[in-house]
Amino acid sequence: MSRFLDLTLGGVTYGAIYAAVALALVLIWRATRILNFAQGAMAMFSTYIASSLVERHVSYWVALVVALASGALIGAVVERVVVRPVERRPPLNAVIVTLGLLVAIEALAGIIWGGSLRSFPSYFSQVGLVVGRTRLAFSHFDVYVVCAVIVVLLGFVILFRFTDVGLRMRASAFSPEVSRLLGVRVGRTLTLGWALASMVGALAGVLAAPKLFLGPNFMDAVFIYGFTAAVIGGLESPLGAVIGGIVTGLSLSYVGGYLGSSLDALGALVIVMIVLMVRPRGIFTPIAERRV
Amino acid sequence: MSVAWIWRLRLPNQPMLRHLTLAISGGALLFVLTTVLSSFNDYQVAQIGVYAVALAGLTLLTGANGQISLGNGAFMAVGAYGAGLLLAHTDVPIAVALLLAVAVGAVAGVVIGIPASRLRGPYLAGMTLALAVGLPSMVTKFSSVFGGDQGLSIAPPTPPNGVDPERWLAWIVLLCVVIVLVLLGNLMRSRFGRAFRAVRDDEVAASLVGISVARTQVLAFAVSAGCAGLAGGLFGLTIGGANPDAFNVQLSISLLAGVVLGGTGSLFGVWWGAVLLVYVPQWATSVAGTLNLQTGQSSNLALLFYGVVLVVVMLAAPGGLQGGIRRLTTLFVDKVRAGIQPSLPSTEGEHT
Numbered sequence: 285m286s287r288f289l290d291l292t293l294g295g296v297t298y299g300a301i302y303a304a305v306a307l308a309l310v311l312i313w314r315a316t317r318i319l320n321f322a323q324g325a326m327a328m329f330s331t332y333i334a335s336s337l338v339e340r341h342v343s344y345w346v347a348l349v350v351a352l353a354s355g356a357l358i359g360a361v362v363e364r365v366v367v368r369p370v371e372r373r374p375p376l377n378a379v380i381v382t383l384g385l386l387v388a389i390e391a392l393a394g395i396i397w398g399g400s401l402r403s404f405p406s407y408f409s410q411v412g413l414v415v416g417r418t419r420l421a422f423s424h425f426d427v428y429v430v431c432a433v434i435v436v437l438l439g440f441v442i443l444f445r446f447t448d449v450g451l452r453m454r455a456s457a458f459s460p461e462v463s464r465l466l467g468v469r470v471g472r473t474l475t476l477g478w479a480l481a482s483m484v485g486a487l488a489g490v491l492a493a494p495k496l497f498l499g500p501n502f503m504d505a506v507f508i509y510g511f512t513a514a515v516i517g518g519l520e521s522p523l524g525a526v527i528g529g530i531v532t533g534l535s536l537s538y539v540g541g542y543l544g545s546s547l548d549a550l551g552a553l554v555i556v557m558i559v560l561m562v563r564p565r566g567i568f569t570p571i572a573e574r575r576v
Numbered sequence: 577m578s579v580a581w582i583w584r585l586r587l588p589n590q591p592m593l594r595h596l597t598l599a600i601s602g603g604a605l606l607f608v609l610t611t612v613l614s615s616f617n618d619y620q621v622a623q624i625g626v627y628a629v630a631l632a633g634l635t636l637l638t639g640a641n642g643q644i645s646l647g648n649g650a651f652m653a654v655g656a657y658g659a660g661l662l663l664a665h666t667d668v669p670i671a672v673a674l675l676l677a678v679a680v681g682a683v684a685g686v687v688i689g690i691p692a693s694r695l696r697g698p699y700l701a702g703m704t705l706a707l708a709v710g711l712p713s714m715v716t717k718f719s720s721v722f723g724g725d726q727g728l729s730i731a732p733p734t735p736p737n738g739v740d741p742e743r744w745l746a747w748i749v750l751l752c753v754v755i756v757l758v759l760l761g762n763l764m765r766s767r768f769g770r771a772f773r774a775v776r777d778d779e780v781a782a783s784l785v786g787i788s789v790a791r792t793q794v795l796a797f798a799v800s801a802g803c804a805g806l807a808g809g810l811f812g813l814t815i816g817g818a819n820p821d822a823f824n825v826q827l828s829i830s831l832l833a834g835v836v837l838g839g840t841g842s843l844f845g846v847w848w849g850a851v852l853l854v855y856v857p858q859w860a861t862s863v864a865g866t867l868n869l870q871t872g873q874s875s876n877l878a879l880l881f882y883g884v885v886l887v888v889v890m891l892a893a894p895g896g897l898q899g900g901i902r903r904l905t906t907l908f909v910d911k912v913r914a915g916i917q918p919s920l921p922s923t924e925g926e927h928t
Contacts, residue, residue, distance in 0.1 A: 313698075318698070321705070369891050373894070375697035376642065376697060379701045387880075388883025395873055505709060508702075508706045511705075547717060550713060552710065556706055560694060
């Protein structure tokens with residue numbers, strides 16, 4: 285029973301990280317109908333920037349802010365330079381472009397920082413909390429991870445529901461032509477969307493790095509799980525993405541704990557296949573016809 | 577008008593005849609080439625051939641049928657391990673092992689293709705990416721069968737007396753390439769090929785004329801994965817083994833880069849892609865040497881190149897190299913024909 289509890293708590297933390305990746309994917313999907321395969325690689329790059337700051341004895345929080353800012357910058361540049369030209373082309377082109385970015389960014393990071401794994405500080409203790417007499421598999425750092433993701437989710441809810449910018453972003457995603465006629469600078473809004481999404485991705489990278497060790501490919505698996513989470517949530521709904529993240533985190537934690545840790549990624553594959561067979565548009569979106 | 581007769585030479589109109597003519601003349605040319613080359617270069621020809629088979633399968637899936645797969649590296653692993661296990665436990669001829677590689681690859685393709693036929697664009701890419709990341713872990717999970725991280729060792733084919741082993745390897749691979757290209761060429765020209773393209777262009781219209789969209793997509797997936805399986809088996813023979821590291825995600829994305837650069841959907845284009853996949857890593861090694869980069873950085877340079885190629889080709893020339901060449905030759909041929917014989921209709925581009 286205590287093993288089950290440990291696996292559950294571990295799953296929640298990882299689930300929060302996957303939820304952050306899924307949120308980033310959902311934001312970009314909603315705005316541009318593009319699945320950003322380079323999300324994980326961009327996050328990895330920002331995390332490396334934070335890591336090199338921390339190694340120069342810069343405080344963790346400054347490094348975190350720099351990582352988020354660099355994430356936003358990378359997102360904006362990527363959208364302006366390489367994504368804008370393929371937005372109106374067939375969807376396959378955008379997929380191939382972001383895949384190319386994925387490989388290129390990972391290779392670039394390998395060239396700059398080397399291929400060996402490095403540790404990344406967690407700031408908070410990673411020793412499990414003690415409740416009563418038992419030590420849980422849930423540390424101060426895990427509390428911080430979960431809180432950070434909740435704050436991000438709330439931030440997005442406020443942004444989309446209650447602000448002008450959020451309204452403009454929803455409008456340009458819903459109908460770019462009409463929004464343009466109404467005076468929304470759709471291009472800028474899309475760039476902003478990519479910047480925000482990549483910022484959340486960078487946060488996911490900084491949160492994941494202490495647990496997984498930092499390396500050029502360390503976000504590959506996290507990206508797959510984030511994708512799984514986004515697919516469960518239906519790629520449309522931020523709340524769905526977070527719930528999907530927790531579901532993915534828990535399922536993979538149980539799969540890893542009871543069946544063997546090397547099967548995580550295949551577990552994610554099976555989850556994606558089942559969800560897509562049963563509800564091809566995900567669980568949290570109303571069924572809509574496929575656009576032809 | 578001394579060159580005019582060249583333009584009057586026409587390939588046979590019947591697809592099978594035309595493809596066989598091309599295959600026999602191309603094969604003969606390659607055969608002569610391998611006898612002139614050094615054994616190291618023969619080995620490279622074999623490598624190019626392996627990639628050509630894998631790319632031919634992927635270009636059929638992505639170019640002709642409009643489905644993307646990041647899992648073809650994983651299907652190669654399936655073929656390599658299938659052939660490797662058969663060769664390790666029995667002493668069947670290599671041809672049987674390669675046929676098995678095709679079969680297990682195709683079966684894996686059907687298994688993945690059935691759910692895949694319900695998915696479009698990015699969803700499909702994500703699912704096959706999960707396959708590429710997840711499948712290698714099977715090898716370590718069931719290490720008693722698959723040999724774990726060490727992998728299997730596959731004995732290289734024994735050549736007949738007096739034939740260089742590398743040359744023999746190149747012949748085996750090239751024979752497979754020629755067979756695959758002829759079969760795929762015919763398939764693309766058959767009603768199945770037309771169904772592939774119809775489904776790619778407009779699923780609703782395709783199903784209105786009686787094509788089963790899902791079945792067509794699964795078929796394309798199976799053919800593509802069968803080619804990948806064969807390429808995997810041949811890959812195992814060329815590197816003398818199969819290990820999980822060889823079939824990583826980067827391999828799958830490199831294959832996509834090869835297809836995109838060669839020109840998606842073009843069976844001639846696979847040669848460009850295959851040459852790229854063999855020579856870019858070499859070029860990267862020499863560049864890494866001159867830049868005094870650390871060891872291991874050369875593979876990063878190669879990957880950086882593939883990534884940039886994917887982005888740049890998609891932005892600048894979505895038709896790839898073969899698309900560019902075809903445009904140029906059509907222009908040129910049209911001009912020459914217009915000069916000699918204005919009434920001659922221009923031929924369609926072959927092997928689309």
